[in-house]
Amino acid sequence: AQSVTQLDSHVSVSEGTPVLLRCNYSSSYSPSLFWYVQHPNKGLQLLLKYTSAATLVKGINGFEAEFKKSETSFHLTKPSAHMSDAAEYFCVVRGGGGGNKLTFGTGTQLKVEL
Amino acid sequence: DAGVTQSPTHLIKTRGQQVTLRCSPKSGHDTVSWYQQALGQGPQFIFQYYEEEERQRGNFPDRFSGHQFPNYSSELNVNALLLGDSALYLCASSGQGGRETQYFGPGTRLLVL
Numbered sequence: 001a002q003s004v005t006q007l008d009s010h011v012s013v014s015e016g017t018p019v020l021l022r023c024n025y026s027s028s029y030s031p032s033l034f035w036y037v038q039h040p041n042k043g044l045q046l047l048l049k050y051t052s053a054a055t056l057v058k059g060i061n062g063f064e065a066e067f068k069k070s071e072t073s074f075h076l077t078k079p080s081a082h083m084s085d086a087a088e089y090f091c092v093v094r095g096g097g098g099g100n101k102l103t104f105g106t107g108t109q110l111k112v113e114l
Numbered sequence: 115d116a117g118v119t120q121s122p123t124h125l126i127k128t129r130g131q132q133v134t135l136r137c138s139p140k141s142g143h144d145t146v147s148w149y150q151q152a153l154g155q156g157p158q159f160i161f162q163y164y165e166e167e168e169r170q171r172g173n174f175p176d177r178f179s180g181h182q183f184p185n186y187s188s189e190l191n192v193n194a195l196l197l198g199d200s201a202l203y204l205c206a207s208s209g210q211g212g213r214e215t216q217y218f219g220p221g222t223r224l225l226v227l
Binding site: 043046103104 | 211218219
């Protein structure tokens with residue numbers, strides 16, 4: 001079965017400092033992986049996706065993620081946090097059960113302080 | 115180009131009632147998936163519709179049912195509502211039979227009293 005594990009439920013950073021949100025995946029084959037962001041009382045917005053092309057994936061708003069097969073990881077990073085980055089972030093894997101369903105991690109709440 | 119739209123935005127029901135939620139996919143998309151997001155949790159897959167048929171289903175009881183129309187829009191129906199059905203219900207659409215990236219609507223917030 002496909003699954004993802006987000007290693008931190010809460011991350012707090014200062015504005016202007018780097019962001020690292022950690023995600024490990026489990027998959028029996030080469031996975032399609034995504035990061036989505038959810039701002040309070042909003043739907044989910046796609047940040048970036050990995051679908052077996054380049055292992056370093058660039059997304060919106062300066063975020064990027066690196067697919068590391070040897071470590072089964074797909075960590076999300078940003079060089080410099082902005083107050084507007086405060087939100088819930090979900091690591092997601094697609095597939096499993098013979099279909100295209102998305103399986104979400106438990107989420108990481110990012111807090112950005114002045 | 116309109117994205118994924120959902121209606122209504124909010125809904126209050128009482129236990130035992132039935133509810134219907136609606137979703138219009140992004141232009142050019144043919145597949146609709148529904149997810150339930152309880153407070154403080156990640157979304158959970160309910161089911162996916164393609165070519166007007168349920169193609170894949172998550173671990174939800176038969177009280178949850180759906181439909182997809184010829185114009186690719188979709189409905190989610192929940193019968194015999196329970197307090198535990200209170201959640202944000204998210205619709206996502208994708209193209210190429212679901213092989214493309216899923217884009218989410220803003221959700222319908224359902225409160226069951």
